[in-house]
Amino acid sequence: MYSVRLFAVRHSRFFEALYNFVNPAILATLRGITRVFGKKLDAPITAAEAGLKGLLFDCQMCGNCALSKTGMSCPMNCPKTIRNGPCGGVRANGMCEVKPEMRCVWVAAWDGASRMKDGDAIKSVEFAVDHRDKGRSTWLKLAREDMKQDN
Amino acid sequence: MSSTDIDVGKVGTNPGDPLPRLEGHVSHGRFERVLKAGHFAVTTEIAPPDSADPDEVLVRAAMFDGYVDAINATDGSGAHCHMSSLAVCAILTRLGYSPILQISCRDRNRISIQGDTLGAAALGVCNVLCLTGDDVGAGDHPEAKPVFDLDSISLAQTIRTMRDKKTFLSGRKLDLEPRLFIGSSINPFVPPIENRADQLAKKIASGAEYIQSQYCFDMPVLKDFMSRARDLGLTEEAFIIIGVGVLPSAKTAKWMRSNVPGVHIPDDIIRRLEQAEKPKLEGRKICAEIMQQLKEIDGVAGAHVMAYRQEQWVGDVVKRSGVLGDRKPWAPEKTDTTIGTVS
Numbered sequence: 094m095y096s097v098r099l100f101a102v103r104h105s106r107f108f109e110a111l112y113n114f115v116n117p118a119i120l121a122t123l124r125g126i127t128r129v130f131g132k133k134l135d136a137p138i139t140a141a142e143a144g145l146k147g148l149l150f151d152c153q154m155c156g157n158c159a160l161s162k163t164g165m166s167c168p169m170n171c172p173k174t175i176r177n178g179p180c181g182g183v184r185a186n187g188m189c190e191v192k193p194e195m196r197c198v199w200v201a202a203w204d205g206a207s208r209m210k211d212g213d214a215i216k217s218v219e220f221a222v223d224h225r226d227k228g229r230s231t232w233l234k235l236a237r238e239d240m241k242q243d244n
Numbered sequence: 245m246s247s248t249d250i251d252v253g254k255v256g257t258n259p260g261d262p263l264p265r266l267e268g269h270v271s272h273g274r275f276e277r278v279l280k281a282g283h284f285a286v287t288t289e290i291a292p293p294d295s296a297d298p299d300e301v302l303v304r305a306a307m308f309d310g311y312v313d314a315i316n317a318t319d320g321s322g323a324h325c326h327m328s329s330l331a332v333c334a335i336l337t338r339l340g341y342s343p344i345l346q347i348s349c350r351d352r353n354r355i356s357i358q359g360d361t362l363g364a365a366a367l368g369v370c371n372v373l374c375l376t377g378d379d380v381g382a383g384d385h386p387e388a389k390p391v392f393d394l395d396s397i398s399l400a401q402t403i404r405t406m407r408d409k410k411t412f413l414s415g416r417k418l419d420l421e422p423r424l425f426i427g428s429s430i431n432p433f434v435p436p437i438e439n440r441a442d443q444l445a446k447k448i449a450s451g452a453e454y455i456q457s458q459y460c461f462d463m464p465v466l467k468d469f470m471s472r473a474r475d476l477g478l479t480e481e482a483f484i485i486i487g488v489g490v491l492p493s494a495k496t497a498k499w500m501r502s503n504v505p506g507v508h509i510p511d512d513i514i515r516r517l518e519q520a521e522k523p524k525l526e527g528r529k530i531c532a533e534i535m536q537q538l539k540e541i542d543g544v545a546g547a548h549v550m551a552y553r554q555e556q557w558v559g560d561v562v563k564r565s566g567v568l569g570d571r572k573p574w575a576p577e578k579t580d581t582t583i584g585t586v587s
């Protein structure tokens with residue numbers, strides 16, 4: 094939801110802290126689930142991630158989550174899906190070139206990042222998304238990457 | 245560098261043959277040479293024709309002869325269909341011009357872009373400008389599917405990979421890498437103004453070696469931006485070329501301000517045009533004055549003159565500004581350049 098999304102950016106520092114706190118727990122749980130159930134529970138886990146992140150950030154489930162590096166503003170809401178924004182078309186009032194009724198996702202991102210402890214992460218260059226991951230869970234991906242490293 | 249500084253003897257027999265690549269240069273092109281020699285460069289934009297006529301391209305380019313160091317061939321700018329940037333560049337390189345291939349991410353995915361990059365280099369193109377591109381809704385085919393597989397920064401990384409690692413993004417080897425001088429754009433005049441220098445840093449980190457900016461009509465904002473860029477050491481890492489515009493009237497200026505994304509024109513410029521007896525002349529004077537001021541700013545490496553539908557005046561503003569000093573940019577010999585129309 095748009096208003097919740099703006100709220101998340103305004104409170105990016107809180108969400109960053111929350112994320113840093115719960116993320117290891119989520120990943121540990123998912124590793125446990127994977128060990129016991131394999132991939133059987135992927136669909137409900139993905140749906141849960143989509144529901145929660147959708148509500149908070151208007152997450153588009155790109156499968157390459159970058160929220161911690163984008164001031165808690167989901168870059169996939171940018172009509173040009175820019176991963177290193179903003180573009181040069183931002184309106185003087187900070188609204189999006191393409192959707193004048195929406196605050197530019199990347200104006201929000203730099204703003205959110207300025208409040209985050211690790212906000213400088215936005216300064217690192219992100220390569221384009223892997224389109225094969227669309228609709229997949231980033232949490233499961235990260236959990237399984239950890240498992241591969243552990244093995 | 246005047247045209248005579250280039251050892252013509254070492255150049256092939258055709259004007260479009262590549263120049264030898266100088267020590268410390270990434271491309272074979274003249275544009276990179278001008279910048280690396282420390283000259284204040286002037287670039288401009290050619291409007292690709294709505295036509296299959298190659299002569300139309302040459303006629304439009306000839307208007308800039310002797311005044312510009314490179315010519316940007318726009319890529320479906322404003323999301324409108326025109327002759328492709330690659331084709332315009334290929335026509336221009338035949339005569340030895342230094343075109344800048346603009347690649348927008350709106351219409352092509354990474355497979356197509358990498359193919360075009362190789363093709364462009366094979367056709368003698370030495371410069372590329374990486375752009376994200378305008379939204380399709382801005383153009384005459386709003387029903388088209390926007391691609392945006394990459395963004396401008398990923399695009400610069402892609403070309404850098406091809407050139408410096410000699411591979412496609414997939415890792416597959418290239419037999420001969422595209423020797424392109426890589427550029428990117430920046431708009432210091434729209435929000436988030438306080439982060440635009442940081443974004444410039446990202447563009448440079450992604451591989452941009454020169455930058456061309458959006459229209460500059462607001463000196464204080466630019467000076468602020470440049471001082472941040474200098475503080476971050478960015479002016480040492482890339483050549484920063486600032487965009488300037490030729491405004492024909494207050495009416496057009498106002499229209500551009502409200503309809504062209506990313507164009508910022510302060511009220512005092514509009515007032516000047518309104519009050520001028522000859523607004524067209526005033527517009528050219530404004531442009532020339534801004535160019536003179538740019539030349540004084542530490543770290544500004546050149547001016548990019550955008551004169552859409554006023555291309556015939558580019559030479560006039562460059563002359564008026566005096567930014568070239570006594571340097572005359574290379575231009576092809578005046579010959580019959582007719583390629584002939586395919587009909």
Ligand code: SF4
Nearest residue numbers: 171180189190197198
């Ligand atoms: S203005 Fe912002 S949200 Fe809109 S297209 Fe540009 S970068 Fe994306």
